Amino acid sequence: QSMLTGTVLDENQVPLPGATVVVKGTSNGVATDFDGNFSIELTGSNDILLVSYIGYIKKEVDVTGKSATIISLEPDSQQLDEVVVTALGIEREKKSLGYASQELNNDEVVQAREPNLLNSMSGKVAGLQITNSPTGLGGSARVSIRGDASLNINGNSPLFIVDGTPISNEIVGSSGSGTQSVDYGNGASEINPQDIESINVLKGPAAAALYGSRAANGAIIITTKKGKSQSSKLGISFNTGVTIENVLMLPDWQNEYGQGNNQQFAFVDGSGSGIADGVDESWGPRLDTGLMIPQFDSPRTDGTRGGDTFVSDADIIPTPWVSQPDNTKDFFETGITKTNSIAISKSGEMGNMRLSFQNLDQEGTLPNTDLKRNTLSFSGTMNVSDKVKVNANINYVKTDSDNRPAVGYGTESIMYLFIWYGRQLNTNNLRDYWQPGLEGTQQFNYNYNYHDNPYFTMYENTNAQDKDRIFGNVSLTYDINENWKLLLRSGRDFYRDFRVRKRAFSTQRFPFGTYQEDNIFFEESNSDVLLSYDKNLGEKFKLNVSAGGNQLRQKQDFTKSVAPQLINPGVYSFNNSRQAVQVSSNNSEKRINSLYGYARFSYDNVLFMDVTGRNDWSSTLPEGNNSYFYPSVTLSAIASDIFNMPEWVSFAKVRAAYAEVGNDTDAYRLRSFYQNETPFDGSTPILTESSLIPNADLKPEITGSYEFGLDLRFFQSRVNLDLTYYDSATKNQIINISTDIASGYSSQLINAGEVRNYGFEAIANFVPVLTDNFKWSSTFNFATNKSEVTDLGDDIQFTLTESNGAFIQAREGGSISAIYGRGFQRVEDENSEYFGQMIINNQGIPERTDDLVYQGDYAPDFTLGMQNTFKYKNIDLGFLIDTRQGGIVVSRTKTIGSTSGQLQETLVGRETGIVAEGVVNTGTAESPVYTPNTVNVDARTFNNRYYERDNVEAAKYDASYTKLREVSLGYSFPQKMIQQLPISNARISVTGRNLILWTENPHFDPETVGVSGGTLQPGIENMSYPSSRSFTFNLQVNF
């Protein structure tokens, strides 16, 4: 007999107190102490320990002949008694749920090392689609679950809940007089991933019915970390990481012809006085052939530069005309993000607390762009008495940026500049962006007709942000007695967002500069009361009945002030306004009162039924229609416990659910009103009636949804399958349909439309290899969704959003994600030998359709995420491959880059002209006679006419892609190595993101959305910034 001492650790090398250690085949067992230590008596040879802990995979360890050992346990993500947080913060055993939900734990979220929480969820949850906006720097991400169902394009985001209280995920976009949109990010992306204990994605209305209106698109329930209850000593955890990022892909430029036209170019003043020097297209002279041409960066005889047009008119000495293949790439920098966080936690009899702080400091890939975010979080629970517990969670987030890039199509966007950027331009020669002696008043550039110097844009024309946000809640639970329980909770999310736009003198759009301040204030409070009654009815029946109420108050104030022109350069103050300062404000308020209740029945822990009901009263709907009720019912049965199943079936559950969710609308949509416009001459006030026909009889929207699922586990849960089929319909949608403006009004608010979404989700989990030292686990997330506009009225073509002639439009019988636009006319006569060919006009140009033609859907056919993790001793390796198959993306880069002669494919026919493939109608419109086209058109004209700006067919790409989204490699220091140090565990890791992109698209990452004000436009690429590839080096130490 001998004594063995040892320590039991979790997967992060944190001691597990209270773990059970038993010698196999005996009743000899002990529990570990607070530091995870144990000692046990061994009987002799062939000693095997069974080590177990709730939520972890039971482990057998051979300790024969050992006197000391360290044992680490793996968490069991498929544990049958797993507890998840559901609606209203109610913790439930996962097996009792009658609907689909999928949970991510802290590791799965943190691993990505993304500043934007939403991005780190990409590809990890079946049916959850996250599309990054192409703006970097904590830009917005478009989130939808199970496809889009609302005809309100901005109304498809799930509801975000942190510790039981909703928080805003809004995008508050703005653009001022003449300035472009800037993406300031959406609300949910601001949560510090380090603070997250778990995220539970409730995918359908059944799961979210209790949250009411806003959860019709599902809900994302975030639970933050609390002070750990198993440890009485002060826990300190420290994390530091550095991320470096570079642009992943830039458009495939041509490098054979430079700026100009007709193969000619000579710089005189960059605005038309030279030879084609006002032209900002690359149809100029051939590059790299030894040509000498005066250019903006050629010296003048007096030593100034060619582009110093305001200070010199000395002759420009020609310099070599050479290609600059990397002139756009050279502009981008290596982005660096530093994150440092520290958390301290402690728990005891009185309760527990956790305090954390994170500093994130990001420099973007565009020069002079940055984002700083400081997050302070506190959570604490106090056990006031045996029966009363008080809990508080408070988060303060301070976001600062000196400059966020402008997005979209226009002179303020860098990608706009680059799509018109001469292929011979040497970017480095633009760095010194003032003309000498005119610093602050006149920029230096290569073109003075249309463009701003990109460095001037980034350094002088900034879009800053300063945002303070506080969200959190306070709650009290009172266990009145064995059966009754009371919860009171009040939560709040409020922020103040202050944005400053500066535009310097000599900016193309603002020769006298401009200055703008936006002040945004948002506040939402939710107060809940919930009374529950729990009762065992006999041996097998359990009943839980709850009833409660909620009041939501939401208030939003927006004030914008603009100094349209400045007096003195460089003084950004309203005192320095040359004209009357323009101020506009928009405040709105709404309220929803709710009563809700639910009942849960369970029989023998194998049959479960939940029934919920909720009634909302919304201030946004008219009296008579402002009260609406909606129910849900879910059923689940543990088949494996009811029927005899073969041994290899570890678990089998069937579930079914039906739910309805009602939805209201925005404030102030019942009556017409008169809006202010900028006064004339600063003194004559102007009003105009709103062009929307309001609706005094609006009814609430209702979403109804069925869902069926199977949860199957085989071979001791080494193979798991979770399958869900759903079918939902949203009807009575509140939409703003276009009307003939001749009615005096451009749109009308109506209740109409029914959109059906049905689809299938599968989550498959495997543990192909599991040994003492090695574990390989694999998860596949698959989702497919179809949408159908089942009822809208024959004549209605409802435009959800539009961008450059691409209309996302709902038509009866079509889908909600359909994109319509003009395309090419083709031979429609199936009997013609030219069937399907393009029709070319007698100038050799393909003819466009007059009508909007269906071009494809932005939604994918399916999405698939494949996640693999390998763990060998202290080393772990994981990778995530994310596939999106199908759908289209309509590209402005393609359209403009073709007309401007910048893209690789514009090399075709430069010297020879282009004869378009297609047929010419030599007959009449009624009885066409087709003959093949033979007209030769010069390449510039052809490209300009082929890629007309509203020709969607010419500009579309397959949006499919596969990404090696994430690879991470980690090493946890063995206990032996750090025993001497005052630290309990330490881990280093390196994570790569977006390492490889497989796509047919030669020019941009098809994972993109257009940004227009506060709307993210799916399926639209509108001068998107390149996505980036990043590497993060991270160290985590727990004391």
Added chain:
Amino acid sequence: CTEDFETININPNYPASAQPELLLPGIQREMAYNWGSQGWEEGFTVVQYGARLQFTSGDTYNWSPSGDPYDNAYASLRDVENIIRDTRENEDAQNYYGVALVMKSWIYSYVTDAYGDVPYSEATSGIENGNVTPVFDAQSTIYAGILSDLEMANTLLTDADNISGDIFYDGDIAKWRKFANSLRLRLLMRISDVDNATAVAGMTQITSNPSLYPIFESNDDMTFVEWNSDNPQPKYDTRSGSFDEVRLSQTLEKRLKELGDNRLYVFAQPTSNSEKGIFSEDFDDYVGMPNGLDDEAALGYSPTGNPDESGSNFISRLGILLGCRACNPEEASATASHTIIMSYSELQFILAEAAERGFITSGDAAMYYENGIKASFEYYTERVAAGGWSDITNAMQATDLDAYVAQDAVAFTGDSDDNLAKIALQKWISLFYTGFEGWSDWRRTGMPEVTPGPDAVNDGRVPVRFQYPNSVKSTNSENYNAAVQNMGADNINTKLWWDVY
């Protein structure tokens, strides 16, 4: 606790009603601005004051369905109807009612002259009676309505000045009355080939009783918007590239040079190549380019035919009067250029034509004609003086107008056809950058001649109307189809009702 929901849902940001003086300036600014921009886009090149150097699809007649002026016109007409509704029955507000009728008439004439049949009798009643699919009325019906409204406005606009918010006339009711009658003359002339009886009766009614039907008596009465630094003239804020895409047309260049017409100094600038700045005494420094070249040919066009002398450097920009700030920060003016709705000189040419064709008996065609010419010179002399361009002002002031009028090509001495052609030529010059008027008059008379450019795509035809906006095909399809049935195909070659030549 839902009793305060009604109050919570009342919009705190905006009022539920608006006084006429708050609506009127918005209508005027919006429509004048739109008239100016459409005048620049189509009005300018289609009758060849300017020619496109770049992005030439408009100049080569490759036109698309057009949302403007349709959208802007009806959005403004919404507020016009709001004024009418609130003032019609109010005895103290009859001047607003009259002004609203004049605005309504002008806007409808603008929009119907662009498209032809458009919604009129059932328009702008989307809230009032819920009609969101108004029928398209025949252009003849619309003209009848407009003419009757203008006649009524003449009787309503008789009170003392008591309106405000008026950026056309600063509340001068007498001038509004003159505008109502002058505009009516413009529109009567427009229909004179299809409904001569109405035209003659109306013109006679107005011209035979000047005290009951006052009309413009000098440049002081003309209708325009004078812009200001907050709302600069429409071209002032454009990027220089956008401004420079439109250049002096060879057509205008040749016609002015043939007449030795100094307005060339106002309408164009010397070429950059001449290095003369914004003015040169020498007409040779002003060089136009042909209309209707494709992009490639336009950018590479050489006036001399010598490829080394091709490109924008060798072609005149449009006059500094219209110039943008970014093009010439020292010289450009935000306010010197007016947006002209209707000028005194235009009225004089209308009267000259009416007299020459015997529609009216009062006055003498030659007198009206000469008045029109002189008024145009005076107007532009005054505007370049306001802009502070002394060289141009001096050159304009130095013009010997008597000699100008006396030369063969101008003198009103020929037969009637010859005189009408001269009126048309001088009217065309004087309508430079006056919205669609140059185009409308050309469509009516075919004079002076417009020859499509070499790369024009419309089978040798000059567009005579706009295509309806794409949106009405889906939002009001039944009535749209009926209109196409009534009027003819929805293309740029379908002639309007009054366009018979």
